[in-house]
Every structure is written in structure tokens, then in C-alpha cells.
Amino acid sequence: MNAVQPPLEQSFSVPFTYAVHFTEHLFAPQNPLFRDYLSQPSPTGQPKRLLFVIDAGVLSAHPTLTAEVAAYVAGIPTATLVTQPMGVPGGEAAKNDPALVDQLIDAIDQYGIDRHSYVIGIGGGAVLDLVGYAAAIAHRGVRHIRIPTTVLSQNDSGVGVKNGVNYRGKKNFIGTFAPPVAVFNDAHFLTTLDERDWRAGIAEAVKVALIKDLAFFEWIEAQAEALAHRDAEAMSGLIYRCAAMHMQHISGGDPFEQGSARPLDFGHWAAHKLEYLTHFSVRHGEAVAIGIALDTVYSQLVGRISAHDAERVLHVFGQLGFDLFHPALAENNSENLRRGLTEFQEHLGGQLTITLLDALGTGIEVHEMDFELIQQAVERLESKLMYNE
């Protein structure tokens, strides 16, 4: 039979489109953006069913939000809330409790959310990862709108295509690739972030600038003081440009990461390890800043960039208020980092691929790292020798 039945070859492409909108006070009655988005009548003529899920940290910083959302949606004839917005714990707790996934799936079931309804997450990257995951697996995917409320989620996690939850302590062990149908970045939410969350997300912008866009890096240098002093306009410019680069990277490359290249992981191999070692008391963006600093100094040590360029990177992080060293890096002669490198390779599942800098604004992939030089880079960060050179 084998001979007479050649294999059937399947091949197709699945198109995805969505827009990331920028606004302020999305749910103010006079703001038409969200209303307009939902204003197309549905094929059945029935109002579109909306289930809102909101980060508890956002709810406590914006206590009138629930009422504003309810009032705003009441003013959209083509949409209806299936229930009052649900609160879920903010931060990593959102992703650590499997009962929360069940709670969302139950709500999707109970309130009759189908593939033509909308699940709308408002919150930081963690809550959006949870809500996006539940929306992706219920009915094999219901429509999902993200309203990110942190710098990191507005310029990075919230505008991309991934979701995930933790499983028995393993970060993002479970998840899918599932693009949202729309994203609404509301700058007003950023005003209530604490210092650390305001700062942390900036590291991802420094990252994309360093590996892809010298002009953007120079813009960040010029705006560093303004950003450090919570200037809203500077932040808005940073988020817009970073989100755009992140989205271009996704559409120009391998959106569902079917291959092995991970250029956006610049600085992330050490960052991941540091987050684990500190039980996530170091925020992702904080760890990324340290990881970038390390790989920048390493890039200098292998002769790819000048000491002057490396110092520019460390200097801008300093101006932004980042710490560039953590004691966990140096423990046991940096043995933690040696393990981190191995784990990163296992995570890639193939060849080790690390992004270094070939110039400010230009990343380059390498397939090995010299551990002695990594140790030297750690020592330099520790002693802040760099600043004295």
C-alpha cells in the first residue's frame, strides 16, 4: 500500500492582524476609541458580549475603574457586559495559581462567551499572560483584547503574540502563541506605577535600541533624565517606538518561534537565571538591565565594541536608576552563571545562540561564550571599574 499511496503534503499559512492603539483615559465618556472599535453591528444583530478581567493592583490604584468601564460599555449599543468586571491578583501571583485559569474558563462558560465574544484583560504583563492563556484555550480561542497597564506590557509583552502561566514553579511552562484582536495602550495607567515598575520596562526599550537602532539608543540617552523623572511625554515616545520595533520584529521574523533564533533575547540568558535565583524579587526588567550590562561588557572584552561604547550603555542605565550588579551573579565564582548558560542552551533546545553587540545599535549572534571572560565581566560590574577607565 505504501508504494501506491504517496504522502499527502499539507501546507498553508494562517494570517493574523491586529492594531495597537495609543490613547489616554480609554474609558472616559468622551473618548470614542474603544466605542468605535466595537461599533460594527454583529452578524446576528445581538450586542457583542464582553467579559472584562482586571488586575487587582490596577483596581486598587484606580478604584473607579470598574464603574467607568460599566458606564462606558452601557453607552455602546452594539456591546454588553456579560457580568461586572472580574478582579484577579496582580503580578506573578496571577500566573502561579492554576485555580485562576479554571475560574476564567468557568466564567467564559457560565457567561456564554463564544468565538465571537470578547475577553478583555486590563493589567500588567502577568495578568495579561493569564487572561490571554485562558482566552486562547477556551473554545480553541475566543477573541481577546489587551489593555496593558505597565511600561513592560505596553512596550513589549502586551503588544506581542505570547501568553502563559507558570506550572509547579516553572515560569511560563504552559502557554500558547495567540495574537490578540486588538491592544489599547492607555498612558494614564502608567501614572500610578511604583518606581520599580516604571523603570523596569525601560530596559526592554534599551535592549531593542542596542541591537537594532542606534538612533533610538541616542534618543534614549537624550531622554534619560526625563524618563528617570517620570516625564509622561518621554515615556510615551519610548513606548511607541519600542512597541513598533517589537511588532516589526515579530512580523518580520518567526512570529510563533518555530525556529531557534531568538535575537530579542539579548541580555536575557543571565536575566532569566537572576530572576530565578532571587525568586523573582528582582523584576524582569531589572534583571534584563543587568543581563544587558553583562553582555555589553562581555562584547567589549571580546573586542567587538569599544570601552567608550560599553560605558555609554552602563551610563544610560545608571541615569535611569538601574542597579547593574546583583550578588547572586558572583556567588561561587559565578557558578550560577555557568549553569544559567547551560540552561539557556537547553531552553533553546539546539545550538547555543547568544546575542552580543557588534556596535551600538547592532546585535550579532554568537554560538559560544568564554566563561573566563564572563567572570571578568561580572567582576567589572561588581567593582564598577568600568566607570573609572
Next chain:
Amino acid sequence: MNAVQPPLEQSFSVPFTYAVHFTEHLFAPQNPLFRDYLSQPSPTGQPKRLLFVIDAGVLSAHPTLTAEVAAYVAGIPTATLVTQPMGVPGGEAAKNDPALVDQLIDAIDQYGIDRHSYVIGIGGGAVLDLVGYAAAIAHRGVRHIRIPTTVLSQNDSGVGVKNGVNYRGKKNFIGTFAPPVAVFNDAHFLTTLDERDWRAGIAEAVKVALIKDLAFFEWIEAQAEALAHRDAEAMSGLIYRCAAMHMQHISGGDPFEQGSARPLDFGHWAAHKLEYLTHFSVRHGEAVAIGIALDTVYSQLVGRISAHDAERVLHVFGQLGFDLFHPALAENNSENLRRGLTEFQEHLGGQLTITLLDALGTGIEVHEMDFELIQQAVERLESKLMYNE
């Protein structure tokens, strides 16, 4: 800020390719097919890691399978079993127990299955749906190979892009669209199917033939007796053609079902209801045969096809050994069916869209059904009046 920051528009397509291979005795030492598939060296030079998950019903019908798989893989230098093949309950039980999903996720974790390793499911459609789901959510998707062992899974569910499990009794409430990397249809497995599973899967072939391909329907008419007597060659021809049509439908249309059209759901609105009403004691394919019979008679009653054509459909189902009536359909003046139609519309989430026959080999979508005529069609099936006309 709104004015100066136009929305960022994202748009990309994700390509998917896989082949469905046809063979017999896939794990016989002299069969090179599976070995060849895995023979490319991996980028790291490490053997590819394989986790097999096997339907307990298949294991009891093929007691030497585990040993054959282990011996076969031992002969592939570029691959390694991470553990002995795991057994999971066969049939709908596989999809009803959330602990099984956790058990597979745990195995993927414990045995270090990453995005470059393979999770390989061997079994009926239910086990493949379970294994495919776990593989799709672990690490946001690890490589998944399907080895379907029933007629239905070889010609329909196993060659497509969906997976799913049941949630609190709701069929397929949770799942994703996640194409396999390869499918291997091994005809030998079919020899151990019981009568009902051998027959049930044939209904899906009759379905695609009736809505898309008159010549295939005529081929099925010619082969009906051979199929009823478990002729392997006839079955092999039926599966190949049905799988090919199913795959063409996916690639030519809307692979991840982002729109509302569901032409392959011919006969399925009543079938779904009947499966529920009978607590799944009626098999999917058995219910589909009844649903097709109903919508075929209905197509005649509304004047789309002749009585002669309708009879040809009923006749071929009769030859194949299908029952074309179930008492649950007629209960309370077919009130069950009235509800089934409403539920199907809710399931589509938009306009009601039902496929009828416009001719043998030609489906046509309609957006309403006359309930009186549905009742008449049920009565005709019940009284088998059709045969006497």
C-alpha cells in the same frame, strides 16, 4: 497624544507544513519510513528525544506494541526514547479527566521534552486530541506526531489541525489549533477495531463525498459491500481520498476557523445533539450518519434533490450497516432537535449556517431551516417510508 501616535498595525502570516504518510506495520524493523523521518541529525548532535503516549485500547489489541516501538527506536541513532511509552485510557475517558493533561505535562517536564523534542500520540481520535492538546500548551507547543489508529482519526480528526479536551462535561470546551509536524497512518491498526469503530469513521467519508465530490460518492457506492465486509484495500482507498479532501478543505479555506463558515459540519448539527442526548453511547460517526440522513431527506423535502438521490444516500448507509434513526430524535415532537438547532447557532456564534445538498456531490449553505420539514424528515427516517416510495 492620541493624535500624534497613530495605531501600529500588525499583520503577518504563520506558515505550517506537514505530511500524512500511509504505511502498514510502521514499527516493523524492515519499515524505514519512521526511521527516515527522524534520521536528520539535530543541530546539537544530540539524539532527538521522543515521548510516546499510547491508547490503552490499542495496547490491549496490540500487546507487543510497546516492545516494538522500543526496539524500533533503539535502531535509530538520531533518536532516543526518554522513557517507556506511557499508556492512557482510550476513548472519551481520555478527554474527560483533567488529571491526564497534568500527567502528560509532568512527563514533558520530567523527561526534558523541549520545543525540539517530539511527543508522539498513538491512538484513536480521543487520545490524539488529549495528547495534541498537552503538546500544544507545554512550552507553548512542542513537536507533535500523530499515529491515528481508527478509521475516523486516519481520515478526519488525526490529519487536521485541532485538538481538545472536555471540561466539566462540555465536549471539546478546551483546546487549540495546532498542526502536527507529521502524521503516520498505519493500516494494520484498523484490523483490530471493533465493528462499530470500523464503520463509524466511514460516515465522514460519505459526508465529504456528498458535499464535494460525486465521483467519490459513486466510488463509495461501488465499494459499499466490500467496506461492510472489512475489505482492507477498499478501506485504504476510502481513507486516503477522505484524508486528502479533508486536508484540501483546511488549506483551501480557513484553517484556524477564524470566520463563521463550517461547510464540513454537514449533518453535524443533529449529530452533536444526538451524541449529547445519548451521553455519547452513540459514536460520533454513527451520529453523523443519522445527521446526514436527516439533512439529505430535508434537502429532498425542500426540493433541492430528487427522491431518487435521497434514496441513494440512505441506501449506501444501509449497505454499510448504519442505523439511520434514533428514538431520541423524535421525542416530544422532535423538541430535542429544535433545541439542537438553536444550540448549533449559538455555537457558531453568528448567523445560523447549515449545509444542505444541492445535488449529490454538491453542498450548499442555507441560513434557515423549517422546523415542520425537519419533523417530517424525522418521521420519514422513523418509518423508513423512503424505501417504499
